[in-house]
Amino acid sequence: MNELLTPETKKEMDHWLNKFPKGKQRSAIIGSLHAVQHQNEGFLTSELMDAVANYLDVPKIQVYEVATFYSMFQTKPAGKHEISVCTNISCMLRGSDAILNHIEHKLGINVGESTSDGKIFLKEEEECLAACTGAPMMMVDHVYIENIDIKKVDEVIDKLTSKS
Amino acid sequence: MSKLNQVIYSNINDSNSWTIDEYLKQGGYSVWKDILADQENKNSNWIIEEVKKSGLRGRGGAGFPTGLKWSFMPNNDDQKYIVCNSDESEPGTCHDRDILKYNPHVLVEGMAIAAYAIGATVGYNYVRGEFMLECYPRIEAAVKEAYEAGLLGGNILESGVDFDLYNFLGAGAYICGEETGLLESLEGKQGKPRFKPPFPANFGLYGKPTTVNNTQTLASIPKIIENGSKWYSDFGTEKSPGTLIFSISGHINNPGNYELPLGLTFNEVIEIAGGILDERKLKAVIPGGSSTKVLPAKIIENCTMDYESLQSADSALGTGAMIIIAEDTCMVELLKRISRFYFAESCGQCTPCREGTGWLYRILDRITNGQGLSGDLSLLEDVAGRIEGNTICAFGDASAWPVQSFLKHYHHEFKYMIENKGKSVAAG
Numbered sequence A: 001m002n003e004l005l006t007p008e009t010k011k012e013m014d015h016w017l018n019k020f021p022k023g024k025q026r027s028a029i030i031g032s033l034h035a036v037q038h039q040n041e042g043f044l045t046s047e048l049m050d051a052v053a054n055y056l057d058v059p060k061i062q063v064y065e066v067a068t069f070y071s072m073f074q075t076k077p078a079g080k081h082e083i084s085v086c087t088n089i090s091c092m093l094r095g096s097d098a099i100l101n102h103i104e105h106k107l108g109i110n111v112g113e114s115t116s117d118g119k120i121f122l123k124e125e126e127e128c129l130a131a132c133t134g135a136p137m138m139m140v141d142h143v144y145i146e147n148i149d150i151k152k153v154d155e156v157i158d159k160l161t162s163k164s
Numbered sequence B: 001m002s003k004l005n006q007v008i009y010s011n012i013n014d015s016n017s018w019t020i021d022e023y024l025k026q027g028g029y030s031v032w033k034d035i036l037a038d039q040e041n042k043n044s045n046w047i048i049e050e051v052k053k054s055g056l057r058g059r060g061g062a063g064f065p066t067g068l069k070w071s072f073m074p075n076n077d078d079q080k081y082i083v084c085n086s087d088e089s090e091p092g093t094c095h096d097r098d099i100l101k102y103n104p105h106v107l108v109e110g111m112a113i114a115a116y117a118i119g120a121t122v123g124y125n126y127v128r129g130e131f132m133l134e135c136y137p138r139i140e141a142a143v144k145e146a147y148e149a150g151l152l153g154g155n156i157l158e159s160g161v162d163f164d165l166y167n168f169l170g171a172g173a174y175i176c177g178e179e180t181g182l183l184e185s186l187e188g189k190q191g192k193p194r195f196k197p198p199f200p201a202n203f204g205l206y207g208k209p210t211t212v213n214n215t216q217t218l219a220s221i222p223k224i225i226e227n228g229s230k231w232y233s234d235f236g237t238e239k240s241p242g243t244l245i246f247s248i249s250g251h252i253n254n255p256g257n258y259e260l261p262l263g264l265t266f267n268e269v270i271e272i273a274g275g276i277l278d279e280r281k282l283k284a285v286i287p288g289g290s291s292t293k294v295l296p297a298k299i300i301e302n303c304t305m306d307y308e309s310l311q312s313a314d315s316a317l318g319t320g321a322m323i324i325i326a327e328d329t330c331m332v333e334l335l336k337r338i339s340r341f342y343f344a345e346s347c348g349q350c351t352p353c354r355e356g357t358g359w360l361y362r363i364l365d366r367i368t369n370g371q372g373l374s375g376d377l378s379l380l381e382d383v384a385g386r387i388e389g390n391t392i393c394a395f396g397d398a399s400a401w402p403v404q405s406f407l408k409h410y411h412h413e414f415k416y417m418i419e420n421k422g423k424s425v426a427a428g
């Protein structure tokens, strides 16, 4: 089962394991799930979660519990590139809703969906992403882009869609 | 402008401020080295007394006196932990992010001093997951540099003192900002807050004595010890000493993070941030993150930005995240957005919160969709009242307070919308 995990993923998991006392390997679940989700280009599968449990030597249920609780983990197939538009209050006051609308139209999907070519996942973001003084903002593959407007958004998305 | 950025953010505009070379050049780690070299005089009690005298209060939102919190740690041989709360997730708040990004070494040094004061030999810094590519590499690099400089690890600088520090990355859940939810998350579980008591000082990480402090709180420590408690408390007012980083967002000309002495008037602070956006008129302010109660312009304009003044105005300083709202903003839509957040983020453990936040959101949703009923406003009040005070952690209160305060100050806007099939007063 461990063969599902790439050497880089295992290295990353070991890095997390080394941060915690002996017997507390459960603490490495979150870091490990980040690593396997990255390996799998954006989402988790049961097989990968089981492989994490096996590698860390924890019950599978403990991994599932974490994977389903935290919003950064996707347990259903999702597009390769992840876009989150913050629509929490500070961003809302600075026009985030129009930006999200624009992106939905541009990509032809609703928030929470991925494009049919599997390239882009427009994540439903309910949290504030702690960049409120740069509102409105979005996060693209974990990179913060602040003080955005329609023009900037178009540039970013066009670049993404032309990438593989 | 001389009031600005005097403690934690003092180096924030310097180039490469996040590197150890820059930090050392500015006298960084001198406090930590002095303590290690003179442990007899600079012992745990002395540090805790200094922090108490400085008047520093927790900047994570609750404002609990930091020195007092440290003194709760048991004096025994048990393994103890210092945990830094860098989960920064209260809507409107984004100043810890800049500490992690631009001054990570002050946090490392602050955590080391705190650990020494409470007798902890291991520390974890819990960073919110979304900071993965932006701040996390900076703080991770800072820890690595500090190890390489011999300032962390075992028997640091031959002092006999051990301190190991690790960064942790969360994965997206507001509730992990609550300190016991955070500890659960650090243990690799769902971030569901624990019943208190026992408090973390007695039963914390892995069941061991633990102190949890906010990033800004810990980042204040090195300068307080370096320059003395009096130097620090001379900023601010008698009851709210020191500086606080205000994240000023929303309808403001120059949104940004401003570290300022506590106790400035609201109008002074607004002026520093360039005034209300496009010279619009101020309507309201949420003064300390979305969990604090909204205050109409006429009330906040008479406040000073400190713990006491905002409390007596029936709100709170919270995280110092000032969300500025100009005239013509629909307060019903705004509250609905806030309630959506609490509904989405409730961890689901306590029934009043899990069910109540859904009720609040759905009622507000139907009001904005033109389907509000005449009894809806009293229903909102009723549901909020049933959540408040009836949950394991303060998240429940945080979901109720916006509803109560918006209804208190803007009742007419809600009533108008119900009576006019979803039309907003603000739409004119």
Ligand SMILES: Cc1cc2nc3c(=O)[nH]c(=O)nc-3n(C[C@H](O)[C@H](O)[C@H](O)COP(=O)(O)O)c2cc1C
Binding pocket: B057, B058, B059, B060, B061, B062, B063, B064, B066, B069, B085, B086, B087, B088, B089, B090, B174, B175, B176, B177, B178, B179, B180, B212, B213, B214, B215, B217, B218, B393, B394, B395, B398
């Ligand atoms: C729902 C909820 C969310 C919280 N989020 C944060 C947070 O993101 N960052 C933080 O430092 N404290 C947060 N807190 C406060 C912590 O529980 C805790 O009081 C704080 O970390 C203690 O540090 P301090 O004494 O230095 O303020 C939150 C509390 C609640 C109830």
Ligand code: FES
Binding pocket: A086, A087, A088, A089, A090, A091, A092, A128, A129, A130, A131, A132, A133, A135, A137, B091, B092, B093
């Ligand atoms: S409200 Fe959008 S980043 Fe905080």
